[in-house]
Amino acid sequence: MTTRVLTGITPSGTPHLGNYVGAIRPAIAASQASEIESFFFLADLHSLIKAQEPERTQRSTLEIAASWLACGLDPDKVWFYRQSDIPETTELMWFLTAIASKGILNRAHAYKAAVDKNREEQLDEDAGISAGLFMYPVLMAADILIFKANRVPVGRDQIQHIEMARDFAQRFNHVYGKAYFPLPEVVIDEQVATLAGLDGRKMSKSYHNTIPLFAPRAELKKLVFSILTDSRAPGEPKSTEGSALFQMYQAFASAEQTAAFAQAFAEGISWGDAKQQLFERIDAELTPLRERYEALMAEPEKIEALLRRRGQQLREQYAIPLLKELRHAVGLRD
């Protein structure tokens, strides 16, 4: 039997090199393994909880779809779709809501953090907290269970959500007396590289130290040359350890290229030359991606058609028949 692997993508603006190296590239590589059926979806319904800016929501969804396609996701080999194109997901969410225990949701990290913050500020516990934030884990469980996913690769911050999905699935199976849902397993990639940003801290939007994945060549060069280094002069041996520049090179180079770069560090390569080499290495990998991204963004109607087509196929093949079965199971019958 093939294993179903499901990856949720939160649409939040254009990705940076850290997203590419740490999430996009490894996920696409993993999707090419045999014996698995891969599901990748844009969690646009979830994004409504964070931001209520219609134009931005639309724009981010498009940009993220184009980004993943440009990075090599093959929409004929994997299921690539938009969460909101599968309305059965929200219907399943209600069935799960009916059996989910509120106490479990009270303990969700994101909700608890928001409550704690309110307490600290001596506000009402639930001030400014939407019911959507509270229900976030139930919608996420529906995303997973609607396609009976077996494995869900996520970051550590999402482990609790997968445990909740298991809990709701188990409860549903128990209440309605049949194994409707397999219990999804969390997959944590221990190897994931976190890339250092321009200032040496982890590359992250919140630190403003990122290099956008599809930055034009000139901007990419400028940013690479702005990476923080120590003040060692040309000719002085340089340390690869803790060097953001070296680490970034490694993320884009083969083992041999990396060894040669380390050798150059030991031999005192100037920072200017090292940056030039790094720029050329990254640019070589990213140029074809950038070109694909620009071509895709120039024809958004093609992306739209693709997402719709795959969403429709998924509904017909899986979501609609499943909901028919579940409606009957819970007693919504003729």
Ligand code: TRP
């Ligand atoms: N909550 C996930 C995140 O922030 C995104 C997501 C939504 C997701 N639904 C999912 C991930 C279902 C895995 C499975 O990254």
